[in-house]
Amino acid sequence: xxxxxxxxxxxxxxxxxxxxxxxxxxxxxxxxxxxxxxxxxxxxxxxxxxxxxxxxxxxxxxxxxxxxxxxxxxxxxxxxxxxxxxxxxxxxxxxxxxxxxxxxxxxxxxxxxxxxxxxxxxxxxxxxxxxxxxxxxxxxxxxxxxxxxxxxxxx
Amino acid sequence: xxxxxxxxxxxxxxxxxxxxxxxxxxxxxxxxxxxxxxxxxxxxxxxxxxxxxxxxxxxxxxxxxxxxxxxxxxxxxxxxxxxxxxxxxxxxxxxxxxxxxxxxxxxxxxxxxxxxxxxxxxxxxxxxxxxxxxxxxxxxxxxxxxxxxxxxxxxxxxxxxxxxxxxxxxxxxxxxxxxxxxxxxxxxxxxxxxxxxxxxxxxxxxxxxxxxxxxxxxxxxxxxxxxxxxxxxxxxxxxxxxxxxxxxxxxxxxxxxxxxxxxxxxxxxxxxxxxxxxxxxxxxxxxxxxxxxxxxxxxxxxxxxxxxxxxxxxxxxxxxxxxxxxxxxxxxxxxxxxxxxxxxxxxxxxxxxxxxxxxxxxxxxxxxxxxxxxxxxxxxxxxxxxxxxxxxxxxxxxxxxxxxxxxxxxxxxxxxxxxxxxxxxxxxxxxxxxxxxxxx
Numbered sequence: 001x002x003x004x005x006x007x008x009x010x011x012x013x014x015x016x017x018x019x020x021x022x023x024x025x026x027x028x029x030x031x032x033x034x035x036x037x038x039x040x041x042x043x044x045x046x047x048x049x050x051x052x053x054x055x056x057x058x059x060x061x062x063x064x065x066x067x068x069x070x071x072x073x074x075x076x077x078x079x080x081x082x083x084x085x086x087x088x089x090x091x092x093x094x095x096x097x098x099x100x101x102x103x104x105x106x107x108x109x110x111x112x113x114x115x116x117x118x119x120x121x122x123x124x125x126x127x128x129x130x131x132x133x134x135x136x137x138x139x140x141x142x143x144x145x146x147x148x149x150x151x152x153x154x155x
Numbered sequence: 156x157x158x159x160x161x162x163x164x165x166x167x168x169x170x171x172x173x174x175x176x177x178x179x180x181x182x183x184x185x186x187x188x189x190x191x192x193x194x195x196x197x198x199x200x201x202x203x204x205x206x207x208x209x210x211x212x213x214x215x216x217x218x219x220x221x222x223x224x225x226x227x228x229x230x231x232x233x234x235x236x237x238x239x240x241x242x243x244x245x246x247x248x249x250x251x252x253x254x255x256x257x258x259x260x261x262x263x264x265x266x267x268x269x270x271x272x273x274x275x276x277x278x279x280x281x282x283x284x285x286x287x288x289x290x291x292x293x294x295x296x297x298x299x300x301x302x303x304x305x306x307x308x309x310x311x312x313x314x315x316x317x318x319x320x321x322x323x324x325x326x327x328x329x330x331x332x333x334x335x336x337x338x339x340x341x342x343x344x345x346x347x348x349x350x351x352x353x354x355x356x357x358x359x360x361x362x363x364x365x366x367x368x369x370x371x372x373x374x375x376x377x378x379x380x381x382x383x384x385x386x387x388x389x390x391x392x393x394x395x396x397x398x399x400x401x402x403x404x405x406x407x408x409x410x411x412x413x414x415x416x417x418x419x420x421x422x423x424x425x426x427x428x429x430x431x432x433x434x435x436x437x438x439x440x441x442x443x444x445x446x447x448x449x450x451x452x453x454x455x456x457x458x459x460x461x462x463x464x465x466x467x468x469x470x471x472x473x474x475x476x477x478x479x480x481x482x483x484x485x486x487x488x489x490x491x492x493x494x495x496x497x498x499x500x501x502x503x504x505x506x507x508x509x510x511x512x513x514x515x516x517x518x519x520x521x522x523x524x525x526x527x528x529x530x531x532x533x534x535x536x537x538x539x540x541x542x543x544x545x546x547x548x549x550x551x552x553x554x555x556x557x558x559x560x561x562x563x564x565x566x567x568x569x570x571x572x573x574x575x576x577x578x579x580x581x582x583x584x585x586x587x588x589x590x591x592x593x594x595x
Contacts, residue, residue, distance in 0.1 A: 003191075004537045008530075013590060042529050042545050043559040067559055069527035070589065133529065 006123030007130070008070070011078075015117070016070035021080025025063040027051045033147035035140040039132055044068030046076060046137050050144035052088070056152020059083045059091050062141055069133050071124060076137035078117045083141065088149050094118070095142045102131045171478070171486035173571045179478075180569050182207035193539025196574045201357055201385065201518050201565030202543050203407045206471070210410055213470035214463045225460050226436055226453065240462050243469035244452070250472045251383075251402070251419060252393030259418040259425070259452040260465055264384045265307040267403035267418035268351075270431045270455060271380060272311035275349070277429040279319045287429050290378070294320040297346040299377070301326040301334055302555050303356045303363075306548040308382040308403075312351055321348070332359045332508045332556050336367060343368075347377040354386035354402075358549050358563065359508025360491060360515040362386070369398040378424070384408055388567075389487050389516055391480035394419050406464065410471035415464035418455070425451035432457040475568075483568055487517030490566040490575055494519040497579035503592045504582060507556055518565035520547070521582070525591035528560045534588055535562075538581050 024034075024047065032051040038044070046066035053060045062080040066073060083091055098118050101110045106126045110119040124134045169175070180186050183205045188195050197205060223236035241255070248258035261267040277283050278290035292298070298312045298321050316323040324347075326339040334352075343350060350372040355362050365381065372379045381402040386392050388409030394402050401424070406415040420428065430437060430448055434457040439447045448454045475483060495511035498504055498521050505522040509515045523531050532544035543563045546553050553559060564578050586592045 002537075004534070007533065008588070017590070043550075043553075044527075044529070045559075069529035071529070073527075127533070130529070130533070 003123065003126055007127055009120045009123060011117055011120040012070065012074040015074035015077040019073060019077040021063045021077060022065065023063060024049050024065055025061060030054055030060055031056045031148050031152035033144040033151060035144040037136050037140040039136060042069065044072045044133060044136055046072070046140050048076065048137055048140040048144055050141055050148050052148045052152055056149055057087055059086050059088070059145065064137060066137070068136065071130050071133040072136045075121060075134045079137050079141055082116055082118055088145060091145055092142070095138055098138055099135065101125060102134055169482065171482050171568065173573070176569060176571045182209065183569050184208070186569055190539040191537050196540040196577050198564040198566060198570065198574060198578055199541045199543050200408065200567040201563060204388065204410050204567055205569065206412065207410055207474055209474050210412065210467045210470045214412060214467040217463045217466045225462055236462055239466050240460065243465040246469040247417060247472050250476065251387055252395050253419050254422065256452055257419055257422050257425065259420065259455040260460060261416045261418055262414055262461065263416040264382065264403040264405040267416055268307055268380070268382070269311045270418055271401055272315040273431040274428045276315055276318050277431065283429040287427050289427060292319040292321040292348055295346060296321040296348045297324050298349045298351070299324045299326065299342055299347050300351045301353065302328045302551050303334055303353055304549065305353065305357050305382060305384070306550070308351055308353060309551070312349070328552065328555050332552070333361050334363060336364065339368060339371060343371045343375060343377065345375050347372070347375050349380060350377045351380035351382070353382040355389070355516045356508065357385050358520045358547050358552055358561065360518040361508050362514055362516060365397045365399065385516060390484045400424055406468040406471065410474055411468035412464045415461050415468050420451070430454050430457070434458055478568060486568065487566055490570060490572070491515045491517040491519070493572060493575045494564060494566070497575065498582070501579070501583045503586050507561060517567070518563060520561040520563040522558045522561055523585055526585055526589050528562045530589065531562045531585050534585050535578070535581050540578055540581055542578070
């Protein structure tokens with residue numbers, strides 16, 4: 001498979017068009033936090049909300065609105081599909097593995113079991129300029145989850 | 156100027172065509188680099204141009220034989236370096252129709268525009284108001300720029316307005332992305348003190364009717380500032396004939412090195428303009444309390460200068476002059492039209508700025524419906540085609556045109572019609588790749 005085909009895997013193209021979690025949902029009283037990320041070099045932008053369950057322990061939902069390239073939008077969609085149901089520590093583990101894969105320059109075999117659809121982004125690691133695109137939503141979610149957790153803890 | 160010029164292989168003046176451009180390409184080894192197994196198709200000169208061997212040789216020659224600090228020291232090398240530096244100034248000034256004392260070296264156009272804005276700022280203080288009052292700004296005064304501008308010709312004016320209490324206004328663009336001259340007549344008025352505008356838009360390629368804006372500014376006694384970054388490299392430009400008061404351009408967009416640019420100013424205006432950066436090399440007599448300053452242009456050149464870069468830029472100017480700027484302009488106009496016509500034929504791709512057939516520089520920015528510019532650029536890159544994607548440092552213009560980012564192809568003297576066609580063919584395939592619209 002060419003580098004380009006690895007970058008734009010069908011899963012990514014599909015997610016960039018059929019987006020999960022698009023449209024910020026109301027938190028309905030559950031602990032939640034929003035985070036905004038912006039990439040000034042290309043103008044990609046995302047506003048993302050992580051909602052936790054009432055106990056503040058598990059990710060209930062990830063919703064977002066954004067404007068950006070196929071990689072950044074697909075990464076947001078895959079995240080919104082993968083995160084719900086994960087405990088906060090599990091979620092952080094997922095983010096860490098995703099980040100590690102993207103920074104591996106194609107040298108680390110992705111943990112498909114843990115990453116699920118997110119493993120499709122392995123090809124991005126060969127395109128250093130696109131790592132930020134893939135990370136945009138994930139950084140927003142990492143921040144938002146941390147803040148939502150803190151809010152749940154202090155509530 | 157130096158021995159290598161006599162050996163120059165640059166073809167003498169004459170109209171450019173594909174065959175001649177292929178000879179020119181021989182002077183640019185980097186254009187034979189391969190990307191993803193394809194010989195590079197470099198269409199990103201709007202961001203930065205490539206350097207011919209003649210420029211690289213001139214810089215190397217300077218370091219090999221004459222390197223020294225300029226305008227200080229009396230040893231032989233220092234004299235040679237100073238001669239080279241000032242000869243470069245004469246040549247670059249002459250290239251834009253200016254006298255040598257009307258051209259101030261800067262690091263780039265951004266620095267040139269900031270130099271001007273900060274000098275106006277200084278003129279607005281008690282320290283300088285008596286001698287430089289014509290540049291002083293305060294509440295009630297207006298600085299006017301346009302919605303077309305590169306951030307470099309916008310943000311320095313935003314900051315100047317904020318520092319002085321002046322009001323910043325702008326001439327809007329039409330929905331087609333062209334300067335709204337009718338609106339300019341409304342915006343520019345008796346309170347206007349500065350009118351800053353671009354000669355050629357780095358996004359749309361539209362060429363500004365400079366005479367019209369200069370007339371408006373003169374009618375109200377405003378100082379004009381021209382961003383000539385995208386014009387001086389590509390068109391025959393005579394700044395005094397255009398009638399602007401100040402202008403800025405950058406070396407690296409015109410075959411020269413990075414780190415060198417210029418501010419042009421009319422002699423009598425530079426003579427009154429307070430310095431921006433102060434320190435060594437710009438003074439006559441210094442006591443512990445105060446200093447007297449040199450005349451322009453050296454008054455604006457504090458500190459160690461960029462000598463090899465100036466020498467390199469002079470070699471670039473010599474290269475362009477040998478080709479003939481009329482020939483350069485004609486070739487780029489042809490490439491620009493070929494780009495515009497080709498883009499208009501592709502379904503789902505919108506051309507920004509002047510339609511095909513209308514005057515434009517040798518560049519196009521496009522919006523591909525349903526595909527983000529980053530993805531467009533990626534597809535082109537895998538075919539060895541280098542373009543710029545993003546907002547091209549012109550966020551307000553993109554906002555006015557209803558897009559966040561675009562894909563820009565910008566041509567120069569080393570691009571053939573084949574380069575343009577390769578870009579168009581690749582562009583035509585982008586939407587199909589992403590499954591947007593009808594596959595082609």
